[in-house]
Amino acid sequence: MNSKKRKLIYNAVTFGIVILAFLLCNIFYSDMSRSLRGQLIPICCWIVMAVSLNLVIGISGELSLGHAGFMSIGAFSGIVVSGWLLNGFQMENEILRLIIAIAAGAVIAGIAGVLIGIPVLRLRGDYLAIVTLAFGEIIRNVLNCVYVSADGASLNFGFIDPNLPGTLLLNGPNGAVGVKKIATFTAGFILIIITLIVVLNLINSRTGRAIMATRDNRIAAESVGINVTKYKMIAFVTSAALAGMAGALYGLNYSTLVPAKFKFDQSINVLVFVVLGGIGNTLGSIISATVLTILPELLRSFSNYRMLIYAVLLILMMLLTNTPAAKAFFINLQGHWKKKALRKSIEAEQGKGGTQS
Amino acid sequence: MIFLSNLVNGISLGSIYAIIALGYTMVYGIAKMLNFAHGDVIMIGAYIAFCALQYWNVPPLLALLIAMAFCTLLGITIEGLAYRPLRQATSLAVLITAIGMSYLLQNLALLIWGANPKNFPSSMIQIPAISLFGEQLRISGVTLVTILANIVIMILLTSFTMHTKLGKAMRCVSEDRGAAELMGINVNQTISATFAIGSALAAIAGILLCSAYPTLMPTTGSMPGIKAFTAAVFGGIGSIPGAMLGGVLLGVIEILGKAYISTELGDAIVFAVLIIVLLVKPTGLLGKPQREKV
Numbered sequence: 001m002n003s004k005k006r007k008l009i010y011n012a013v014t015f016g017i018v019i020l021a022f023l024l025c026n027i028f029y030s031d032m033s034r035s036l037r038g039q040l041i042p043i044c045c046w047i048v049m050a051v052s053l054n055l056v057i058g059i060s061g062e063l064s065l066g067h068a069g070f071m072s073i074g075a076f077s078g079i080v081v082s083g084w085l086l087n088g089f090q091m092e093n094e095i096l097r098l099i100i101a102i103a104a105g106a107v108i109a110g111i112a113g114v115l116i117g118i119p120v121l122r123l124r125g126d127y128l129a130i131v132t133l134a135f136g137e138i139i140r141n142v143l144n145c146v147y148v149s150a151d152g153a154s155l156n157f158g159f160i161d162p163n164l165p166g167t168l169l170l171n172g173p174n175g176a177v178g179v180k181k182i183a184t185f186t187a188g189f190i191l192i193i194i195t196l197i198v199v200l201n202l203i204n205s206r207t208g209r210a211i212m213a214t215r216d217n218r219i220a221a222e223s224v225g226i227n228v229t230k231y232k233m234i235a236f237v238t239s240a241a242l243a244g245m246a247g248a249l250y251g252l253n254y255s256t257l258v259p260a261k262f263k264f265d266q267s268i269n270v271l272v273f274v275v276l277g278g279i280g281n282t283l284g285s286i287i288s289a290t291v292l293t294i295l296p297e298l299l300r301s302f303s304n305y306r307m308l309i310y311a312v313l314l315i316l317m318m319l320l321t322n323t324p325a326a327k328a329f330f331i332n333l334q335g336h337w338k339k340k341a342l343r344k345s346i347e348a349e350q351g352k353g354g355t356q357s
Numbered sequence: 358m359i360f361l362s363n364l365v366n367g368i369s370l371g372s373i374y375a376i377i378a379l380g381y382t383m384v385y386g387i388a389k390m391l392n393f394a395h396g397d398v399i400m401i402g403a404y405i406a407f408c409a410l411q412y413w414n415v416p417p418l419l420a421l422l423i424a425m426a427f428c429t430l431l432g433i434t435i436e437g438l439a440y441r442p443l444r445q446a447t448s449l450a451v452l453i454t455a456i457g458m459s460y461l462l463q464n465l466a467l468l469i470w471g472a473n474p475k476n477f478p479s480s481m482i483q484i485p486a487i488s489l490f491g492e493q494l495r496i497s498g499v500t501l502v503t504i505l506a507n508i509v510i511m512i513l514l515t516s517f518t519m520h521t522k523l524g525k526a527m528r529c530v531s532e533d534r535g536a537a538e539l540m541g542i543n544v545n546q547t548i549s550a551t552f553a554i555g556s557a558l559a560a561i562a563g564i565l566l567c568s569a570y571p572t573l574m575p576t577t578g579s580m581p582g583i584k585a586f587t588a589a590v591f592g593g594i595g596s597i598p599g600a601m602l603g604g605v606l607l608g609v610i611e612i613l614g615k616a617y618i619s620t621e622l623g624d625a626i627v628f629a630v631l632i633i634v635l636l637v638k639p640t641g642l643l644g645k646p647q648r649e650k651v
Contacts (some may be wrong), residue, residue, distance in 0.1 A: 063449065119636050126391065127635055130590045133583070134628035141625035160621060173621075264583065268456055273455045308464040314457035315439055322446035 011200050014283045018196065021290075022189045035297055043249040043293045044188025045071075048195045050273035050285040052242035055199055056269070058280030059208065059217030060235035062121070063129040066136025067270050070240040071247035072262035073112050073144060074105030078248025079176045079257065080148050080155070081105075083169040086180060088153040094182040101182075102191070102248040109244020113237040114137075121232045136267055143259040144173045175258035176251070183253035191249055192286075195242050199282060202238065211235050276317060358493045363616045364609065369500040369569065371608020376562040377585035378592070378600040379514065380555030386531040386595035387551045388450065389627040393455040394435060395559060396582015397462035400575060402428045402560030403477065403567040409645055410478045417481050424560040432556025433549050441545065459579075476572045477567035499568045506565060510558065511601050519598065523550055531595065556605035584611075584627065591631050593644025602642060607631075 025032075025040060049071060056064045085091040103295045103337060116135050123131055147158035151166025158164045163171060170176055202208045213221040222228055251257050273292055277284030279351040295313075299306035320326045377399060384392045402424045409420035439458055443451050484498030518524035526547045529537040538544050566581060567573050584607060592603025607627055614626035634642065 057449075118522075119632060119634050123635060123639055126385075126594070127590065127639060127641075129391075130587065131632055131635055134587065134631050137583075138625045139627045141622060141628075145621045160619065272453055272456065275449055281448065297478060298506075304468055307460060308468065311457050311460035311464060315454055318446075318454040318457065319439070319442055322450040323442040325442075327574065 019298045045246040048246035050289040052239040066132035068262040068266035069136035069139035071244035074109040074244030074247025075251030077108040078105040087150040105244040105248030110241035113240025117236040152324040367609035367612035370458035371605035375540040375604025378589040381602040382589040388636035396578035398559040399563040400578030428556040428560035432552040436552040592643030601645035
């Protein structure tokens with residue numbers, strides 16, 4: 001099987017699984033428990049977050065620890081735009097409002113991605129990681145001081161100063177209150193499909209190959225004329241814009257949202273999805289984001305012990321997949337299967353030969 | 358005078374960051390890993406000292422020793438169980454394991470001591486405050502002890518890494534692990550010792566932190582942990598004087614920023630300074646420049 005065909009099959013399987021899962025969720029919607037139903041939209045958001053972070057970590061090879069920052073920018077710009085459209089322009093159509101809010105979230109987070117990417121992408125390795133972490137914290141801290149209100153058709157912004165005319169849409173550290181919940185599961189599904197189309201096409205394009213070349217060997221890539229900063233920037237900004245979309249959907253799924261929700265822990269959570277799903281593996285990110293979002297809910301009966309179990313599972317999984325002994329075991333297992341398959345194919349060949357003669 | 362008092366407070370907070378940052382920087386230098394669980398070791402240390410003082414009624418110095426001993430054991434155990442098997446793994450795998458360890462410690466603390474904040478007893482440090490310039494500048498006992506502890510630890514640690522056999526082994530391993538092994542240095546033992554020292558320092562930092570800010574919760578260690586890690590990077594990660602300098606500077610910037618620029622934006626100012634420093638000097642203030650080989 002050549003690599004092009006394999007990629008095509010991989011992409012088809014990825015899309016197929018997502019569509020199948022969406023259909024299954026719709027068919028069995030009435031059988032789901034309340035808590036699981038409430039998890040559907042957040043799962044969509046976390047899948048988009050994981051796939052987009054995977055673009056930076058897996059494809060572009062940079063460790064980013066501030067992904068939740070872009071999500072929060074998307075979430076609060078989505079909330080503001082949606083509230084503004086409703087208050088200032090009496091736009092009652094929820095679907096249109098949701099689409100505009102998500103687009104606004106993507107654009108604003110993308111702009112933030114450009115602004116942050118310019119200084120960040122000059123650094124390497126762990127230093128880059130710590131600076132993205134710092135930017136994530138700065139975004140949260142600044143959002144804590146931002147006040148936005150809609151007075152008719154005009155938007156008013158205040159920094160640290162909450163005295164603004166009109167209805168307050170963003171209230172500093174208290175965040176957004178009284179948000180109209182307009183996010184739907186279908187919108188989440190469409191968002192995942194858009195993300196997959198963007199990311200998978202990017203990976204399989206000339207640009208994607210250039211990005212991977214800069215990841216594998218920066219100097220070699222530079223010497224064949226690839227503009228490293230430009231391609232790293234493309235990956236970083238695309239990822240930020242996708243995170244902004246996910247954020248907007250996430251924000252419009254709750255009636256209240258505070259900036260403290262997007263702490264450093266959230267960035268780490270998304271990182272865990274990416275690493276456990278397999279770095280650079282889009283389908284893996286989707287599966288691990290789903291499983292790890294549901295897992296704490298499933299462990300709810302263990303109440304106090306659930307996060308403890310989650311932590312232990314996390315450590316055990318990393319130990320099992322990364323220690324030399326465990327790796328050797330898996331390789332042996334694979335070898336065993338391969339040998340079996342080989343033997344079978346030889347037997348089949350012999351059998352065929354027998355019938356012919 | 359207000360400025361001086363802010364400055365002293367900043368140096369005191371910075372000293373706590375510096376002591377925590379030492380743990381990060383030593384572990385990073387020797388094992389090339391970001392030990393995210395370090396902040397939670399601080400919290401555990403503070404809880405142990407709290408129990409020793411509150412329930413077992415031991416004298417403060419003994420409480421300190423108990424906390425240090427417990428954290429040392431904890432550090433060695435964490436390293437042996439979770440990090441040692443991953444010596445050959447990618448740095449991301451180790452990072453995720455460290456994050457898992459951090460969750461584990463936080464949730465263990467939550468189960469054992471509950472979510473309600475505990476009030477750290479003030480009997481830990483019983484040194485009277487001193488007044489300078491005729492009552493204008495008051496420096497509390499905790500502040501004095503913190504700054505003194507920082508200086509003492511700095512001197513001891515520098516002479517330890519410079520002159521003792523184990524300290525030299527540590528520097529060797531951080532320079533070149535393979536070559537150190539060929540010279541007959543037991544790399545695993547050396548890394549264990551580094552974790553032990555870092556965790557013992559974490560216990561001290563935890564007690565100092567909770568003496569200055571007496572609310573103790575399972576999440577107490579995470580934010581100072583991140584800030585101290587920032588301090589370590591700020592000063593040049595892997596360098597012991599760098600961690601000291603970075604920690605103290607970060608504390609001063611935080612307190613002065615909160616006092617003179619904006620209370621709400623204190624943390625943002627700290628991180629913004631870090632970003633600016635890294636852009637000008639990408640390996641931190643005292644970090645060694647890395648040369649790129651083709």
